[in-house]
Amino acid sequence: MALDLIPYHKKSVLIIEDLAEMRSSMKSMLSNMGVQQMETVNNGEEALAKMALNRYDIIFSDYELGRGKDGQQILEEVRYSGLIPAATVYIMVTAAQTVEMVMGALEYEPDGYITKPVTLEILRTRLNRIIRTKDVYREINRAIDKKDINGALEACNRLAVEKPKFALPAYRIKGKLLLNEKRYEEARDIFDTVLGIKRVAWAVLGMGKVEYFQGNYKEAQTLLESLAKTKSKYVEAFDWLSKVLEAQGKFKSAQTVLQQAVEESPKAVVRQQELARLAELNGDMDTMYKACRKATGLSKNSVFRNAENYIRYAKSLQSKVKHGSMRDQKIATSEAFNLIELAKTEFHLNLSQMVKCGLVEAQTLFNSGKQIEGKMAYRAVRTMLKDDATLSLDDQLDVLVAKLQFEDEADSTAYATELLQKIGTDRRLQTKYYNIMDFHLSKVPEARLELLKKRGNELLGIKDYEEAWDVLYKATRLPCADVDCQLDALKAVVNLYKQGDRTKERLNQANELFGLLQNMDSGDPRYPTLEKLRLQWAEQSSDDAQTATG
Amino acid sequence: MTHKPQLADQLLAASIHEIKNRFGLMFSQLDQLLAALPLDETTSHNAEQIKSEAEFIGAELVRVLASYKTLEGDNLVNQDQQFLLDFLEEKVARHANTVRAHHLNLDFDCDEELDGFFDAGIVNIVLDTAIYNAVKEGAKTILLSADMVDDFFLRIQIHDNGPGFPAALLNADIAQSGVKADGQSTGLGLYFAQRLIGQHTEGDKVGRVELGASDRLTGACVSLFLPQ
Numbered sequence: 001m002a003l004d005l006i007p008y009h010k011k012s013v014l015i016i017e018d019l020a021e022m023r024s025s026m027k028s029m030l031s032n033m034g035v036q037q038m039e040t041v042n043n044g045e046e047a048l049a050k051m052a053l054n055r056y057d058i059i060f061s062d063y064e065l066g067r068g069k070d071g072q073q074i075l076e077e078v079r080y081s082g083l084i085p086a087a088t089v090y091i092m093v094t095a096a097q098t099v100e101m102v103m104g105a106l107e108y109e110p111d112g113y114i115t116k117p118v119t120l121e122i123l124r125t126r127l128n129r130i131i132r133t134k135d136v137y138r139e140i141n142r143a144i145d146k147k148d149i150n151g152a153l154e155a156c157n158r159l160a161v162e163k164p165k166f167a168l169p170a171y172r173i174k175g176k177l178l179l180n181e182k183r184y185e186e187a188r189d190i191f192d193t194v195l196g197i198k199r200v201a202w203a204v205l206g207m208g209k210v211e212y213f214q215g216n217y218k219e220a221q222t223l224l225e226s227l228a229k230t231k232s233k234y235v236e237a238f239d240w241l242s243k244v245l246e247a248q249g250k251f252k253s254a255q256t257v258l259q260q261a262v263e264e265s266p267k268a269v270v271r272q273q274e275l276a277r278l279a280e281l282n283g284d285m286d287t288m289y290k291a292c293r294k295a296t297g298l299s300k301n302s303v304f305r306n307a308e309n310y311i312r313y314a315k316s317l318q319s320k321v322k323h324g325s326m327r328d329q330k331i332a333t334s335e336a337f338n339l340i341e342l343a344k345t346e347f348h349l350n351l352s353q354m355v356k357c358g359l360v361e362a363q364t365l366f367n368s369g370k371q372i373e374g375k376m377a378y379r380a381v382r383t384m385l386k387d388d389a390t391l392s393l394d395d396q397l398d399v400l401v402a403k404l405q406f407e408d409e410a411d412s413t414a415y416a417t418e419l420l421q422k423i424g425t426d427r428r429l430q431t432k433y434y435n436i437m438d439f440h441l442s443k444v445p446e447a448r449l450e451l452l453k454k455r456g457n458e459l460l461g462i463k464d465y466e467e468a469w470d471v472l473y474k475a476t477r478l479p480c481a482d483v484d485c486q487l488d489a490l491k492a493v494v495n496l497y498k499q500g501d502r503t504k505e506r507l508n509q510a511n512e513l514f515g516l517l518q519n520m521d522s523g524d525p526r527y528p529t530l531e532k533l534r535l536q537w538a539e540q541s542s543d544d545a546q547t548a549t550g
Numbered sequence: 551m552t553h554k555p556q557l558a559d560q561l562l563a564a565s566i567h568e569i570k571n572r573f574g575l576m577f578s579q580l581d582q583l584l585a586a587l588p589l590d591e592t593t594s595h596n597a598e599q600i601k602s603e604a605e606f607i608g609a610e611l612v613r614v615l616a617s618y619k620t621l622e623g624d625n626l627v628n629q630d631q632q633f634l635l636d637f638l639e640e641k642v643a644r645h646a647n648t649v650r651a652h653h654l655n656l657d658f659d660c661d662e663e664l665d666g667f668f669d670a671g672i673v674n675i676v677l678d679t680a681i682y683n684a685v686k687e688g689a690k691t692i693l694l695s696a697d698m699v700d701d702f703f704l705r706i707q708i709h710d711n712g713p714g715f716p717a718a719l720l721n722a723d724i725a726q727s728g729v730k731a732d733g734q735s736t737g738l739g740l741y742f743a744q745r746l747i748g749q750h751t752e753g754d755k756v757g758r759v760e761l762g763a764s765d766r767l768t769g770a771c772v773s774l775f776l777p778q
Contacts, residue, residue, distance in 0.1 A: 021582065095578045115644055117581050122643040129636055165665050168631050198667050200630050 006131055008034035012054070015040045016047040016061040016074065017093070026060065029120045033127070044069030044077075045301050051083045058131075059084065061110075063094040073267055073298070076108045081303045086141035089134050091127070093118065107205075107236050136166055140173055149177055168194060175206045184210050201227060201234055208237070212244050220244045228257075235261045239271060242278070251282050251428045259287070262294075269298040273309050280312055281394065283432040289316035296339075307347035307357075314339040314360045315398075322367040333368040340364070352395050355385055359402045366405060378406040393422060393429055397436060404440045430455075431467065438474070445478050452478075453485050460491055465499065468492040476513070486516050487526055487533075494533050497540055510537065563618050570611040577604045595651075602651035609678040616675050617742040627669040627749045634664040634696040634706075641677055641694060652685050660696040666704035668757075668776045672746045676759075677708065679739040680772045684710035693766055702778040703755070709764035709771045720761055740772075752777035 013035050017023045023040045030038060039054075041047045043065060051059070063071035071092050078084050092110040112130035114122065134141075140159065143151035156174040160167040171190050178187035188210045194203040204227045211220035221244050227237040238261035245254035255278040262268075262275055272295035279288035292313035299305045317339075320332035340361050343349065349357060358381035366374025381402070388396055396419055403412040416437065423429040434455045441448040452475035459468035472489035475481060490513040497506050514534070520527055584597045638658035649656050677694065684692050689712035699705045719740075743759050750757035755777035764771035 019582070021585065025585075095574055115640075116578065117585075117647075119646055122646060125639060125643050129639060133636070165633070165663055198629065198631070200667075201628055202630075 006128060009036050011035055011057040012037040013039070014047065014050060014054075014056040014059045016042075016044065016059070016065070016071070018042045018062060018066045022062070026118065026123075029118070029123050032120060033124060044074045047074055048077065048083065048302075051078060055085065056088055058089045058091065058127075060091050060093055060114075063092055069298075069302075070267055072108070072265075073269070075110055076268070076270075077302055077304065079108050086144040087134075087138070089131060091130060136163065137169075137173070140170075144177075149181055152177055168197070168200070172202055172206075175203070179206065179209055179213075182213070184213050188214075205234070205237060205240065208240055208244075212240060212247070215247075217244050217248045221248075235264050235268070235271075238264075239274070242274070246278065249428070251278065254278055255282055255284065255287070262291070266294065267298060269295055269302065269304040272298060273304070273306070276309065276312055276316075280315075281428060281432075283435045285316055285319065288312065292316050305346070307343040307349055307353055310339045310343040311353065311356050311360055314343075314364065315356070318360075318363055318367055321364055329368065333364060336360070336364040351384075352391060355381055355391065355395060356398055358384065359398055362402060363405065375406055378402055393419070393426070394432075396422070397429070397432055400433075401436055401440075404436070427464075434471070445480050449475055449478050449480050449482070449485065453488065456485070456488050456492070460488060463495075465492045465495040466501075469496055473509070483517065483520065483526065486513055487529060489513055490517065490530075490533055494537055494540070498536065559618075563615065566611055566615055566618075570608065570615065573604075573608055573611065577601075577608060580604065598647060598651040601647045605647055606682055609675070609682065613675045613679060613739070613742065616672060617746060627672060629667040629669055629750060629752075631665055631667055632670055634660045634666060634704075635662050637670065637673075638694050638696060641674065645681060648681065648685060653690065654685065655691040656681075656694075657692075658694040658696075664696055664698065666696075666698070666776060667752075667778055668704065668750055672749070673706065673774065673776070676743045676746055676774060677706070679743055680708040683739060683772075684708065684712055684770065687712040687770070689769055691767060695766065698778070699775070701755070702752075704776040704778055706774045706776070707764075707766075707771055709767040710769040711764075711767045712769040714763055714768075714770045715761050743772075743774075747774050747776065750776050 008030075013030060015023060015026050015030075015038065017026060017040065020042075023042070027038055027040065039050060039056075041050055045068065047059075047061070050056075061071040061074055065071060065074075069077075071094075075090060075092070078090070084090070089112075090110045092113050093116060094113060095116045111134050112126065114126045136159065139155040140152050143149075143155055153174055156170040156177075160170040171194050175187050175190045175194075178184075178190065187206065191203045191207040191210060194200065195207065204223055208220045208223040208227065211217070211223065221241065224237050224241040224244060227234055228241055238257050242254045242258040242261070245251075245257060255275065258271065258275045258278060261271055265271070272291045276288050276291035276295055279285075279291060292309060295304075295309050296313050299309065314336040317332045317336045320328050321336060322329075324332055340357055343353070343357050347353075358377065362374045362377035362381060364374075365371075365377055385391070385399075388399065391399065400412070400416055400419055403415050407415075416433075420430075420433055423433060434451065437451055438448060441451060452471050456468050456472035456475060459465075459471060469489065469492035472485055472492055475485040476489050490510065493506055493510045493513065497510060514537070517530055520530055581601065584601070587597075589597055638660055642656050642658050645654075645656055648654060681692060687710070689710035691711040693709040694706070695709065696704065696706045740759065740761070747757040747759050757777055758775050760773045760775065762771050762773065763769075
C-alpha cells in the first residue's frame, strides 16, 4: 500500500516530552520507522526556542508536561505567532484518560492525537494516517505558507469538488481564512452552507464570530449560547460570548462568562488576561488580582507577555502593599516594583500606559511607606499629563484614585465631580466611580452613608434593584445608618423578591428591615411608603404560600 | 428526564469525575512502572491483564459519567463529521492492551471513503462497552464494521464469535426494560448505550441500538444506527 511509501528518512522530527524514558522510547520507535533526524526537548519553553530556529516536518507534543506549559498551550502559542508553517504536522500525545479533556479545541487544533501508551504498532498506524490526511490539504497549506490567501481559498474549493469527503474540512479552513481576512460576507456564506448541511460546532462558532464582527450582537449571542450549552468543553464559545456581551455593554455578565471558561481551562493565558481586563473594567480587584497572577505566571517567556498585564498586576497588588501582613507587604511591594520595571524596560509604552505605570509606581511607593517619594513620582506623572482629555475615562478614574491619595480634598473632589459629569449615564463607569469613592471614604462613615444613599437612590430610580440592594445593604451596615437608607434598602429587596429572586436570604433580609422599621410613627412623612411596601410584601408572601400549598 | 439533578446526584458525578482523573494518573504511573520492571513471560502476561482491567475500569467510569451528563439533559450531543476508517482504526489501536491480555483478534472493516455524523465521544463509549461485553462473554475474535444503510442511517456493528445474546435479552425491548433485564451489567450497559445513541437525531429520525446474531462471525452482533 501507498502507506509504506512515506519517506520517513527525510523527515525531521521534534519530540516534546518531559519524561526521559518516554523520550527515548519514542526515539527508538521512530528510528525503527526510518526517521533519522530527531530532536527532543523536555519542556514547552525549549520547544518554542527550537521551533523558532529550525523547521520540523513533524512535531510530537505530550499534553501533560509537568509544571510548565501544557501541550495545548504550546500549540496555541505556536499557531498564534505563526512559529511553524501550516505544512508541519503537529501531533498531540495524550493519556487515554485525558483525551476527552484535550479534544474539543475548535480554534487551535493539532493535526492529530495519539493516545498513550504508544506502541510501535499504534505509532505507525496513527502517524501514517495523520500524514496521509495532512497530505490532502497540501496545496492549501502551501498557499497559506506563501501567504497567498486567494490561492489557498481556491485550493479549498478544488478539494471540496475533487474529494467530497473532505468538503466540510475544506469549508472549515475557508471560513477561518475569510474571517482572518475580514471578508465577513463570504465567511457568512460558507458557514450558512455548512449549517444547511449539518449543525456542526465549528460552523456555529464561525457564524457567531461573523455576527459579532458585523455588529449583530443579539444573533451572535443566541448562537454562542447554544454552543456553550452543547458541550461545556467548547471553551472558545465562552470567550466569544464574553466579547459579545461586552460589546452590548453587559460587562458583569461578560466577566461571569469568562470566569466559567477559566474554571474549565485555567491554563489559557489570553483568557486569563481578558478576565483581568474585564475585572479591571468592573472594578473587581480581587478577580483582577487572581487573573493577573495566573496570566503573569503562564505568559512567562511567551509571546503573550504584555505591558498591560504587568501594569494591571502591579495595580491589583496595592491592597496587599498597603494592608497585607508584614510578609505579604514585603513580597507584594517588591513584586509590584519588579512588574513596573519589566513594563518599562521590556515594552515601548504609549501615553496611557506610561500614565498608568507612573501612577501605580507612585501608589506602590506611597502605600509601602515612602510617602515623599510617592508624591514626587505622582508629580512626575502630572507633568507628563497636561491634558486629561487624551485619556480614556477608565484611565481618568485611575487618575482620580491617585488624586484622592496625593492631592488635597478640594482639588480631588472637584476632579471627581467633573469626572462624574463626563461619565454621564454609562452604568459601568458609574459603578466603578462609586466603588472608588466608597473605598476612599472608608474611614469617614457619615460621608460614606451619604454617598451610598445618593447612589442607591439613583439606582432605585432606574429600577436596577440588584445593584441598588448591593449599595444600600452596605449603607444599612454602617453604624450611622438611618431610617432613609433602611427604607430604600427595603424598597430594593421587596422589588427583587417581586422580580423572582426568592431566596431565603432575601426573605430574611426583608424581614430584618421590616423589623428595624416597625416602630416608625404613623405621623412620619415616610410612613405611607413603608405601608405600601408592607402591602406589596404581604401580597408576594401570600402568593408564595399559595404556590407552596397548591 | 430533564429534571434538575439533585445534590446527591451531582455529588456522585463529581466524585466519579475525581476518581476517573485520579485513576488515570495512577494508571499512567503503573504503566511506566511496569515498563521499567524486568518481567518474565508469565508476570508480563499478568501485567497485561492488570493493564487491561485498569483500562476497563477507566472506560466504565467514563461511560457512567457520560451517561449521567447525557441523561441530565444539559449536554446536547455534538454530531460532527467523522471518517470511519480513521475512527475505527483508532478504536482498534486503543485496545492494544485488551488484545494482548485476552489474546484477542480485533479488526475492523469499512469503506475507505465512508464518513458520517455522530458524537465521537459517545460512540467511543458505546463501542468500548460492546467490546468489553464481548470479551467478558469469552469472544476471541471481534470485528468492527461500518456502512451506510437504507434511509440514510450510518450503521456501526460490533460482531463477535462468543456465545451470542441470550434469547431473553434479544426479545426484550432494551429501551423499556433494559435496566431490569436480569440485573446484569450487560443489560445495564446496553440500556445506557441505547439512551446515548438515542440522543442522535436528524429530522424525525432517531438513533437506535439493535441486538442480534452476527452474519459475519459466529456470535453476537450489536448494531448502532445513527441518522445522517
